[in-house]
Each structure stands twice: as structure tokens, then as C-alpha cells.
Amino acid sequence: MARVQAPDGGVMTANPTRVGADPRLKIIRPAPPPARRACAECVQLGTPWVHLRQCLTCGLVGCCDSSPLRHARAHAATTGHVIARSIEPGENWRWCYVDEQFV
Template sequence: MAAEQIPDINPTAPPSGEGCLECLSGNGPGWWFHLRRCAACGQIGCCDSSPSQHASKHARQSGHTFIVSYEPGEDWYWDIKTGQYYDGPPLAPPTSHPDSQPVPGPEGKVPADWQQHLH
């Protein structure tokens, strides 16, 4: 699907922060594996491998079905409805969490046995 055909993308919506909005607010264990960004509103959430899977939960609850990677060097779009990758327009910066932020993150919140908690 061409970028101009993707519905409900707002290239000007800024990201909600440097990490998962829900994890940082105390919803869940407070850490993530990778981050995703809502292409409609900019909300940052944790990926489906993370314990809380906030990005997909946001997409289902809000109807904002397109998410993009919020990892450095990645620029793919994913439609949770179809389960397919797409190319899309560039989004407002920043397009990833800071390079200094560890993966998983955030620093100081990730348990030593984090790999045992992935989905």
C-alpha cells in the first residue's frame, strides 16, 4: 500500500516521549523490550514481546491500527489489523528513542531475568 493510501496517519503528531507512556506511568512492570509509536497520535508503547504489550493495546482500544518502530535505524509501519508491514511517510522527529537509552529499558527498571518475561 502506498503511503498516501494509508488512512489515519498524522505525520505531524509528535511522539509522547522517550519511552512507553503506560510503563513509565506505572501501568505494568515498568520496563519494555522494544518501543513502538502510534502513527496516528504519537503515543509511545512497548512492543508485543514486552510484558505489557501497550502499543498493541493502544491500537486496539483507540482504533489507531498503524504503528511504527521507535527503535533507532528502523522505519517500518505495521498494521495490527492486517498483520502486514507497509512503507509510510516520515513522521515528526524524533523518530526513535535516544541512542543512549538501553534496550531493553529504561535503565534501572529491567530485571536481571528479563528474557524470561518476554512474550
């Protein structure tokens, strides 16, 4: 297992033999850049967020795991849309919530 610096400042482990080989990659659909850079659920609730993630199945934008309400992870858990990407400037990575690793 390799230790990888996470965009949120933490450290994650990545299994280099599995990165990019996730069978869930087939659920990825073309997701255009979001029209609005905000977590809609946080906006509705009036809560803050730290970073934003975009679902690569339906395009929903939610807040990251460092945010108080973790809407992107909740979306993955309730819908099965388990691959998300960062939409933070300068970041280009995807995350699988099931395998807890970059894909």
C-alpha cells in the same frame, strides 16, 4: 506469502501484494519524533519494555508485542489507531495491527 525477519527477532509473514495497499493508511497523520523515548504506561506501572512503537494517528508511544504488557497493541485495539511505526534507532518500518503485516 513472504517470510520477513521481525525487528523483535521473530519471523512474520508479509503478503507482497498487500504491503503498502492497506486502506487504513488514510488514518496516518504527521507524527513528530517523540519527545520522550519511553512507554508512559510502563513507566507509570514500573514495568519493563523491550522496544517502542509510535502510533501514526495520535503519536502515542507504547511498548512492542515482545514487551510484557504490549501497550502499543492495546492502544490500537481500544482506539482504532491501527498503524504504528518503530522508533528504534536504525529501523524504518510501519505495522498494521489489523492485517498483521508491514505497510
